[in-house]
Amino acid sequence: MAGTRKGYWQDAYQVTFQSHVARISGNNIILDETFFYPASGGQACDRGVLVIAGKSFNVQEVLKEGDNVIHAVKPAPGNAVVPGMIADGMIDWDRRNALMRAHSAQHVLSARIAARFHLSTTEVSIQPDIASINLNNQINLDQLEEVLTIVNRDCTTSHPVTTSISPRDKAISDHAGRIRGEMSTEDPVRIVEIKDIDIMCCGGTHVKDTSEIGLILVIKFKGGREIKFVVGKEAVAMLAKMNTGMISAAATLNKDMLQLAEAVEKQVKNSKLLEEQADQLAIELLDREARCHGLQASSGIRIHVLKAITNKKIATAHFNNFSPGSILAIQGDKGSLQIYSNADTVKANELIQALVERLGGKGGGNPKIAQGMLEKEPEDLGALLMEILSKS
Template sequence: MPTKFLYWWDSYRREFDATVTRIDGNRVWLDQTLFHPRSGGVANDTGRLIWQGEEYVVKEVIKEGEDAVHILDREPRFRVGDTLHGVIDWERRYRLMRLHTATHIIAALAYKKYNALVTGGDITPEYARDDYNLTLSGDALRKAFQDLIAEANEIVRRGIPVKIYFLRREEAMKIPGVVKLAEREPPPGDEWRIVEIEGIDIQADGGPHVANTREIGEIVFLKSESRGKDKKRVYYTVKP
């Protein structure tokens, strides 16, 4: 059975219990997890797995197929079938959630204003970086991104709920802009996880998010740059 990603239903949970399904050196598979693997450009969670009072540091989490693989600081003494207690690094997770929801707002505004799609990106606890298929350059590009972020901050301050729910694939495919990544095919599967910022954006997405835009705080523009004719990059962060 594939890993059950518990944060799909509750991004605010910090602890969980799970059963070990496979071990390969310091790589561990669980039947369910709160740890978000690096995927969709969003950095992975870190934290601890605890077994009989012994703690293992989860240094990295990657996705292999439909499974999350937890990479520990050392080979574990526990075995397949044992029950573990997991604790995620909440401060790191929450910053990723805030930045992730911010990216959705900015992407929605860029799509609406310029019909621009995301061509790549990364979200770390320190900052986010997005690439768009824009043709602007120089001062015009910088101003465009600064204006988008200023408009995004107005949305943040409005305190709009962020809803998460599931739709059948055929229903989700009817929603304009439900996939805003230029080089990404629609997600596989018959049921899609949908993240909706009411009146602003709706996307198919599998990562953790905040429940209200006000939680994002202030989005701060860092810099913009041209990486090619149709590849324009923006860096931004959120205030602590």
């Protein structure tokens, strides 16, 4: 048998068709000809309905198996459907159209990157109104911006998209050297041409003019090679949301929206600097405290209380400078507390527990280092610790 005739290669806009049942197996129906696009070449499949002998079957997945296109349907056709019956197909147009837009946009983007930076697209994924590509080498943000400007102009102005099926050799000689990417090994091949932009060997469904695509918006740019983008209505809605988000973020930073990226970068640098300064201050405080006597509790234990924002790594390292028999309690913000002990008779985790019992909150750790969040801030933590230690 010659396999399923690819109606979807003829006209991407035809979403109702009539064909005959060729074969049934379980939930799978094969027709003589189908306009349902099967998942292939990175493009997700169409969905829709097949009506056979007055019964409706939901087409949930469409797959290619050799030369055949398989429609996985629900419910299972059982004995109600036999080969030769007429099948009426109805394709979900919104999904199909969103796939067409995404696929054509992908060709435009890949073509413009190839032409401008001589990079090829090694992988594609086409979903309704969302697509991603992988490149064989990196581009930077400035290059992405340059390409996006061109691609968005392409996708909002008219460039006719045409498809043709021809013998492989003829396609190669007709478009000598102008076909982007690797030629399919199939024969005949299907050529998709976007006027003035791209010629590509592709079996996917495409819009007939790039102006139908609309804006594209990159939502992920990873490692300079992976570009994920949304298309059309999706992109416009997302842009509007981002636009207002940027206006409000810029207002928070007291900047103009177009200076936002620069302002955020500066802000991040500033906060890193502040963090470094806070660390330095905490280190100075810790080292100064290490030279003090602290509060003398019974049995030779010394209690040190500090208010500082610092992390465990810094505090642990600098607690090494405290003389044996020391307890260090560091009060951070919002009731956070760290306790360090190098006294054999005092366990940091037990101290935290005793504090939690009196002030509420939670905490844990080991005899050397413990931390917690206290519900109520103690008025005088040093005095409270003295009291707890005197009772134990």
